[in-house]
Amino acid sequence: xxxxxxxxxxxxxxxxxxxxxxxxxxxxxxxxxxxxxxxxxxxxxxxxxxxxxxxxxxxxxxxxxxxxxxxxxxxxxxxxxxxxxxxxxxxxxxxxxxxxxxxxxxxxxxxxxxxxxxxxxxxxxxxxxxxx
Numbered sequence: 001x002x003x004x005x006x007x008x009x010x011x012x013x014x015x016x017x018x019x020x021x022x023x024x025x026x027x028x029x030x031x032x033x034x035x036x037x038x039x040x041x042x043x044x045x046x047x048x049x050x051x052x053x054x055x056x057x058x059x060x061x062x063x064x065x066x067x068x069x070x071x072x073x074x075x076x077x078x079x080x081x082x083x084x085x086x087x088x089x090x091x092x093x094x095x096x097x098x099x100x101x102x103x104x105x106x107x108x109x110x111x112x113x114x115x116x117x118x119x120x121x122x123x124x125x126x127x128x129x130x131x132x
Contacts, residue, residue, distance in 0.1 A: 016064040017066050017088045019064070020060050021064075025047075025053070026061055032047065037077045039075045039078070043078070062078075064084070065083075065084035066081055066084045066085065067080055067084075
C-alpha cells in the first residue's frame, strides 16, 4: 500500500479535529473555551467533569490542533487555537461547497431531462392534428 505524496498532512489533522469534537464532553469544553480562555480548574468548576478528566480532554483537543495553552504562573491557561479552527472551517467549507455543487449538477440534469421530455412531446402531433 502506498500513500500519495500529493496528500496534505493537514487533511489528517482536520479529521482528528472532527473526531475530537465528536465527543460531547470535548465539544462542551471547546465551546466553553470559545467564550474565553480558562484554566483546567476553572473549566472543571463550570462543567460536570473532574479536573483529571478535563486535563485528558484538553490534551486530546490540543493534539487535534483545536486548543493551545500558555503558562500563567503555576497554571496553564487554555484557549481556542484560531489556526486550528480556520483549518477546520476551510475543510468544512470545501466539503459543503462540493455537496452544493453536486446537488446543483443533479438538479440541472433532472431539469434537462424534463425539458427534453417536454420537447419530445411537443414535436409529436396529437390525434386531432393527424385527422385533419
